[in-house]
Amino acid sequence: MRKSLPFAFFHMHPKALLLEWQQEPNTELLHEINCFKTTVKNHLKEIHQITQGYCTLLIQWKNDLENPAEVKAKLETLFWNIDFSKGNEKLKHWTIPVCYEGEFALDLEELSSGLNLSKEEIISLHSQPTYKVFFIGFLPGFLYLEGLDSRLFFPRKKTPRLEIPKGAIAIGGKQTGIYPALSPGGWQILGNTPIPLFNPDKKNPCFAASGDTLSFDPISYEEYQLILKAKNPTKYLTKKG
């Protein structure tokens, strides 16, 4: 007997199918979703767009799906023929310089008293882990990262700030993230990176991709200013793999 699919189809829009995995997000699931996404992109040339969430893929076509059953069967066959044991050589690791000092660390004081940790301990706990990029959403270039140390979990602000500066490094609940542009938001801000997360003038506007890993490297205020004034700040981003 054939195994049952790990995801369910939901016909969300006449032009779109949603694929939902009924499980908690984890890195194995992310690998499975990314392998499937790549296969679908390579084999179904007629698809218009494909986007993802923690446990979901949304596939869109230009026109209404006339025979959704046929499309679902095709997707199912594609899924069973993937060799998930293969790693993805294209994945990269990024080290992002972050200044956790002075004017950039807007909520570090509040985090320190709320978490009963010194500022130095918070910075160390935040810059030690390797974070996994699950996907990009919310704003152009906003990375959904997993891997925040549970000792740093902290609730969002009751009243969101109207303006969070571009490049702000923040904690919201169990998540950490980087604000790619000036925007309103309720996360607690502990630092800032001079590296642009999104540049619409570039062919590839966002350096990171789903499945990549990332870590934060604490830098001084002087180093921050140096990178900010550089002609090409992105060269201060270290890439491995």
Added chain:
Amino acid sequence: MIEIQNAGWYTTIQDLGRFGHQSLGVPVSGAMDLIAFNWANRLLNNDPNAACLEMTIKGPSLKFHQATHIAITGALMPALLNFNPVKMYEPIQINKGDILQFSTTKGGCRTYLALLGGLQTETVLGSKSQYKGLTRQHHIDKKSLIPFQEIPFPPKRAKIKKQLINYGDLKLEAFEGPEYHLLDTASKNTLKKKKFSISQNNNRMGYRLNEKIMQQLPQIWTAPTLPGIVQLTPDGTLIILMRDAQVTGGYPRILQLSDDALNLLAQKSTRDRIKFEITSLQ
């Protein structure tokens, strides 16, 4: 070049939208009412993706520094060309120095102005649609100068039959969303039977409705959304995502509007009423 003498209430440049970058968190954008937008370009035999002005509630005053042809479609927005009324839904000849003044809409919310050959503003990630943080300007203001190419000959007469859409129609076709099945019978009945009204929080990103659904659903793991998704927030508010909406979200998605319904909703504004006509695609 078009000189903006008065920007109107909210005027933007839009084309069909920005595709292929949603996986980087970039919204689709594009004209809110694609039916009216397509009509405007077809009247001039333009490329279907030619950029137009999208004018909301109260239109701008424009001075043309070159000759061209234009077409006006969508919400009824009376306009004067050199102080003489002009007709909508037909090509209009514009001479160098002409002044076109729009007033407020009488029925409907958004009016489109297409120009022969399209507006020639910057293209960012494959689209001219204005969006904060991507294009230099995210809407038109008094200082804006909009370039276009002067095409001396009139547009080829487009053979089209005008399609009448009643912007006062309350009915919006909607499909059951991924979390619709989590709603109880009372909530489903409210969604099916109640007339909802649009709150003053309505813009290109989303429309919030005034009436609430008195049921809390669990948050979902952040997942992709589409324009036309109806979200249910923890306090019971319904938010309908529009063309500039974020591409992922964590609120339960209880309905998905059809494309026609999304275009119709774009012609509605504060206090207008709507009623969902719900079917299932499963």
